[in-house]
Amino acid sequence: xxxxxxxxxxxxxxxxxxxxxxxxxxxxxxxxxxxxxxxxxxxxxxxxxxxxxxxxxxxxxxxxxxxxxxxxxxxxxxxxxxxxxxxxxxxxxxxxxxxxxxxxxxxxxxxxxxxxxxxxxxxxxxxxxxxxxxxxxxxxxxxxxxxxxxxxxxxxxxxxxxxxxxxxxxxxxxxxxxxxxxxxxxxxxxxxxxxxxxxxxxxxxxxxxxxxxxxxxxxxxxxxxxxxxxxx
Amino acid sequence: xxxxxxxxxxxxxxxxxxxxxxxxxxxxxxxxxxxxxxxxxxxxxxxxxxxxxxxxxxxxxxxxxxxxxxxxxxxxxxxxxxxxxxxxxxxxxxxxxxxxxxxxxxxxxxxxxxxxxxxxxxxxxxxxxxxxxxxxxxxxxxxxxxxxxxxxxxxxxxxxxxxxxxxxxxxxxxxxxxxxxxxxxxxxxxxxxxxxxx
Numbered sequence: 001x002x003x004x005x006x007x008x009x010x011x012x013x014x015x016x017x018x019x020x021x022x023x024x025x026x027x028x029x030x031x032x033x034x035x036x037x038x039x040x041x042x043x044x045x046x047x048x049x050x051x052x053x054x055x056x057x058x059x060x061x062x063x064x065x066x067x068x069x070x071x072x073x074x075x076x077x078x079x080x081x082x083x084x085x086x087x088x089x090x091x092x093x094x095x096x097x098x099x100x101x102x103x104x105x106x107x108x109x110x111x112x113x114x115x116x117x118x119x120x121x122x123x124x125x126x127x128x129x130x131x132x133x134x135x136x137x138x139x140x141x142x143x144x145x146x147x148x149x150x151x152x153x154x155x156x157x158x159x160x161x162x163x164x165x166x167x168x169x170x171x172x173x174x175x176x177x178x179x180x181x182x183x184x185x186x187x188x189x190x191x192x193x194x195x196x197x198x199x200x201x202x203x204x205x206x207x208x209x210x211x212x213x214x215x216x217x218x219x220x221x222x223x224x225x226x227x228x229x230x231x232x
Numbered sequence: 233x234x235x236x237x238x239x240x241x242x243x244x245x246x247x248x249x250x251x252x253x254x255x256x257x258x259x260x261x262x263x264x265x266x267x268x269x270x271x272x273x274x275x276x277x278x279x280x281x282x283x284x285x286x287x288x289x290x291x292x293x294x295x296x297x298x299x300x301x302x303x304x305x306x307x308x309x310x311x312x313x314x315x316x317x318x319x320x321x322x323x324x325x326x327x328x329x330x331x332x333x334x335x336x337x338x339x340x341x342x343x344x345x346x347x348x349x350x351x352x353x354x355x356x357x358x359x360x361x362x363x364x365x366x367x368x369x370x371x372x373x374x375x376x377x378x379x380x381x382x383x384x385x386x387x388x389x390x391x392x393x394x395x396x397x398x399x400x401x402x403x404x405x406x407x408x409x410x411x412x413x414x415x416x417x418x419x420x421x422x423x424x425x426x427x428x429x430x
Contacts (some may be wrong), residue, residue: 013402016373019404022351023374027263028270034284037258039291040250 239303243389246294254291261304262287265311271370272315282318286311305376312375316385319363349408357407361400368393369400 242260245253263357265286289310292386297306349357358366367386372393377385382393 012398015401015405019354019373020376022354023271025264026267026351026355028267030258030262030266030283031280033255033258033262033287036288037284037291039249044378049359 240299243294243297243303246291249291249336257290258287263309264304268308268311268375269315271355271374272367273318274363278318278322279315282311282315285318286314289314302409306374312371312377313385316367319367325401348412353405353408353411357404357411360407361403365396365400365403368396369404372397373401 242253242257246257258384262283266279266283269282269286270276273279286307290307293310297303347397358369361369364386371382371385372379379390379393379397382388385392386393
């Protein structure tokens with residue numbers, strides 16, 4: 001019999017069949033299962049709970065992102081109102097400055113003293129133009145809050161920005177003007193001084209018409225302004 | 233033995249990863265699969281490792297099982313593959329032993345024609361085979377693999393699978409004939425063993 005004869009004989013087939021019958025279905029006592037062999041799938045409730053939690057987290061994240069975006073780019077009316085409020089404050093500051101500066105200007109016009117007035121009128125043209133109606137509104141009758149609101153709404157945002165940039169100049173002007181105005185005011189009595197409320201009636205101001213004629217001051221604007229004044 | 237409907241239900245529950253069903257599956261099939269693992273390993277410890285790893289794979293991949301195949305056969309193939317992988321992992325620690333090194337006496341060859349043997353004797357004889365021969369014999373004879381499948385699984389040539397099967401078979405026939413001859417030569421012991429076996 002050759003060793004390399006792989007052909008199966010009938011005897012070999014019988015032998016294989018007998019071996020298969022003896023061992024194929026044999027069972028041996030198995031060891032107990034190891035730890036962690038049986039894995040329990042997460043319960044459906046837990047799954048839903050986890051999904052709900054994930055959705056809540058996602059919604060909170062989206063809300064936070066939206067809030068941050070709103071804070072970064074103000075586009076709402078609230079943001080506009082905040083800007084207008086700032087504009088009102090700026091205008092009030094410039095009003096004080098200009099009215100203080102114009103006090104000596106009026107006297108300069110009457111007394112024809114040009115030195116302090118020149119300094120006072122050296123206001124940038126835009127500022128003077130923008131602040132003039134405000135002065136009138138003050139003069140008309142201690143402008144009410146509603147009128148201020150209307151005024152604030154009429155001031156465009158760009159002008160507000162310009163005013164904000166020019167506010168330091170106005171404040172410096174205010175200090176200078178106060179210095180110059182202090183001397184003439186010291187020598188005057190109250191009757192000579194024009195009513196501050198009606199200091200500068202301006203023909204351009206719409207509020208001027210609302211002011212009653214009796215309350216108008218008797219002062220007249222100088223026809224000629226000192227050099228440098230009124231150049232726009 | 234569970235009916236096919238019960239087995240289908242059990243499989244579906246295992247697919248749903250229910251721990252109770254997995255435990256029931258282990259209880260039902262672990263004995264049979266452990267016997268398979270023992271035939272394909274060198275020690276009981278290795279067989280326990282193979283059984284554990286096999287059940288992990290079974291529970292993990294049970295969703296890929298299709299009903300048109302035998303579920304037990306599918307599981308046994310997983311056990312065999314796991315045992316082969318385990319053997320390859322530990323191959324460097326084992327000495328290769330060729331089946332030609334195992335001696336056979338002329339008397340054994342005389343009794344090889346139609347030896348009588350039991351399952352325990354057969355398992356004992358199989359356990360004496362070198363690992364490569366044992367794997368080929370068990371895969372072909374017990375698990376029902378074809379030679380090309382064995383060759384693919386073990387990364388050997390088909391003719392190598394055929395030759396190893398032939399040699400393993402001859403060796404087992406000789407060993408079993410020897411055992412049978414020894415049992416016949418000692419009647420008292422043989423009758424005692426027969427009585428115990430029955």
